Amino acid sequence: xxxxxxxxxxxxxxxxxxxxxxxxxxRPGYGVTETGWLSDYFEPLRGTNLDTPLYIxxxxxxxxxxxxxxxxHAREIGASMSAVTFIENAVVKVGRVIVIPxxxxxxxxxxxxxxDQERLIRIDSKSGPRFIVYxxxxxxxxxxxxxxxEVFVHYPSGMELEEGxxxxxxxxxxxxxxxxxxxxxxxYAIIQLIKQENVDFNLDMHESDTxxxxxxxxxxxxxxxxLAYMLVCHTRGLEMGAFTVMMMEDNGIPMKLEESNxxxxxxxxxxxxDNTDCISFLSESPNPGQDxxxxxxxxxxxxxxxxxxxxxxxxxLINDLxxxxxxxxxxxxxIENLPTHDELMENGLGNYLN
Amino acid sequence: MKKSVLFxxxxxxxxxxxxxxxxxxxxxxxxxxxxxxxxxxxxxxLAKGAKIDYVFEKNVTADYETLGDFNTIIIVAGASSKGLGxxxxxxxxxxxxxxxxxxxxxxxxxxxVLAQIEGATRRGSSSDLVIDVLIDSCDLMLIxxxxxxxxxxxxxxxxxxIKMLTFSKTSDARGLLTELFGH
Numbered sequence: 001x002x003x004x005x006x007x008x009x010x011x012x013x014x015x016x017x018x019x020x021x022x023x024x025x026x027r028p029g030y031g032v033t034e035t036g037w038l039s040d041y042f043e044p045l046r047g048t049n050l051d052t053p054l055y056i057x058x059x060x061x062x063x064x065x066x067x068x069x070x071x072x073h074a075r076e077i078g079a080s081m082s083a084v085t086f087i088e089n090a091v092v093k094v095g096r097v098i099v100i101p102x103x104x105x106x107x108x109x110x111x112x113x114x115x116d117q118e119r120l121i122r123i124d125s126k127s128g129p130r131f132i133v134y135x136x137x138x139x140x141x142x143x144x145x146x147x148x149x150e151v152f153v154h155y156p157s158g159m160e161l162e163e164g165x166x167x168x169x170x171x172x173x174x175x176x177x178x179x180x181x182x183x184x185x186x187x188y189a190i191i192q193l194i195k196q197e198n199v200d201f202n203l204d205m206h207e208s209d210t211x212x213x214x215x216x217x218x219x220x221x222x223x224x225x226x227l228a229y230m231l232v233c234h235t236r237g238l239e240m241g242a243f244t245v246m247m248m249e250d251n252g253i254p255m256k257l258e259e260s261n262x263x264x265x266x267x268x269x270x271x272x273x274d275n276t277d278c279i280s281f282l283s284e285s286p287n288p289g290q291d292x293x294x295x296x297x298x299x300x301x302x303x304x305x306x307x308x309x310x311x312x313x314x315x316x317l318i319n320d321l322x323x324x325x326x327x328x329x330x331x332x333x334x335i336e337n338l339p340t341h342d343e344l345m346e347n348g349l350g351n352y353l354n
Numbered sequence: 355m356k357k358s359v360l361f362x363x364x365x366x367x368x369x370x371x372x373x374x375x376x377x378x379x380x381x382x383x384x385x386x387x388x389x390x391x392x393x394x395x396x397x398x399x400l401a402k403g404a405k406i407d408y409v410f411e412k413n414v415t416a417d418y419e420t421l422g423d424f425n426t427i428i429i430v431a432g433a434s435s436k437g438l439g440x441x442x443x444x445x446x447x448x449x450x451x452x453x454x455x456x457x458x459x460x461x462x463x464x465x466x467v468l469a470q471i472e473g474a475t476r477r478g479s480s481s482d483l484v485i486d487v488l489i490d491s492c493d494l495m496l497i498x499x500x501x502x503x504x505x506x507x508x509x510x511x512x513x514x515x516i517k518m519l520t521f522s523k524t525s526d527a528r529g530l531l532t533e534l535f536g537h
Contacts, residue, residue: 242396
């Protein structure tokens, strides 16, 4: 009995000292040709909870390199599950796709701090039960290596945000800093990957609240969904974005096109495009779990915004973005076996998970 | 029977009297933004697809050197705070630019087309301000159907006797452009 207590105490102390540990459950399909870690591009991440696995899917023919990112914000499960579904199903015929399904692995290792959503949500896959991980928006404070500042100051621009905790928000910290805090180093590592692998274009997948009118605790109505169904494009990608949203609409999912704001610093769609040759895009699907009323939401089978709809939106977008890329570039990319939105809606997400 | 014929004649007369004017638009076309949303860029993509002779200048001003060389200007209405921020201006400055631009375009004999191709999601007080500023000068409207969910464009079309062409999906506007410019 004493031994068990001692073991539990050691585990608790280790967790407090070193942060929670999370190793993603990903079961690659035939399309994955190589696996690696983000620390392959920035060694200081190795052995930390901010290092994260990545999956390389290389085609038979050379072509463009596309970086697909899910889990920048670990509670945005439509994004991480899109990346997982891609890894487990897609086959790249021409070009190369690098997928990071849990871009901020540290954030996936802790509960969502803004809601009481359960962290592990069961889904029945082809192999039986699996768990979707509903994490936090930000890096676990333990992995940050320093306390949150009172005011967040973006490096290197000096732009300030009132909420100091945004120092742990990966999508406020690009292009990162080699000798910075944990989240800055994570952003820096992603920039190194993009540079070293000569990534041509990338999509950072996200989720936002839904386009519903939400009754707030004080009785007022909140009109949500400003960001939902949005494709944000770096300035160099606007024409591509314009084509892509029209293709999305033609295929039944209208999206809004937005240009990346030049004054709001630290976001992937701005900084990746500004600091590398990569053309950067960011997408948003509607997650009921992010609606502003406080009670727990159904983040999987919501009748209007089920997980299949959100993953399907992202997978259709990936397909249309790649098709658009092919119109604009001599370096081609061709992906097969990617489930469509309609197939996901008909068969369920679990049928596309190994 | 006589009454029915009379009613039909009156209705036909009303239709002819109040029908919006037919407008012929010609190339070359200048495409610009009214509110700095990405809609203008989408219009450029559509014009390219329709093989129209166009120039895209998102922030063209009244003193644009070659304004007089164009036969038509398409102004894509849609206010975007991100777009305005990117251009380093606010909505008031944008309204000033547009007011001067349409006055200059009118003076130089350009046909002015007001387009709304981003639909209901690009409606709001700032976007409506742009529309209200342009409506007096415009010759033709190209409007995505769901942008007119509240009937604003239909009302403006009737009130100002301006022909309005509508389309369901943004990509459908390419076919309209092809027809309009006779390709």
